[in-house]
Amino acid sequence: AGAELVRVDELIGEALDRCRQQAGSKHITIASGGIDDLSVWGNRAQLAAALGNLVENAVNYSPPHTRVAIAGTRVPATSGDLVEIAVTDQGVGIPETDRERVFERFYRVDPARSRATGGTGLGLAIVKHVAASHGGEVQVWSAEGQGSTFTLRLPEPGSARERHLAARRKRDRLGGTLHEPA
């Protein structure tokens, strides 16, 4: 429902609006780069919610006077034709044993600490769902006590990958009886 071409800088702008106040009060500097000429295809509200949560988490789980970096790039190498948005913080990090589980609904690394920051533990589950439903993926790199990077990768509009997905969407919409071999 409601798929459109969405500019990544607009999505980042919305994400920043969402956490400007908290970032300001913690003296966290947020810088972004490489996002100006990137777009993705999909549901604007869902994409904004996904990026908003990644930036909000970066601010939430970082101590005062740290930095958050948002970097946009194209990733042509291995998987081909992807727009990547990476959100890097200098926060508490995520222990290796929890790293896969943070994408589960209601999973929080440190419930006691997380309670103080509010939230329900749904954010990353939503990010993962939005990524998957847009033909993309979300990944995390982290070092405990040093910080984390979350990358959201989505098909670049017009790429072979994205055109394939668009064709499949169209076929599904038409109630298509065509099936590709697995």
Ligand code: ATP
């Ligand atoms: P909600 O997003 O629903 O408000 P939440 O932030 O706790 O609540 P998620 O966004 O799903 O939920 O994150 C799950 C857990 O993963 C968090 O509670 C936190 O423990 C950990 N986490 C997420 N992002 C980071 C980060 N950037 N640095 C350190 N820990 C993180």
Ligand code: MG
């Ligand atoms: Mg969250």
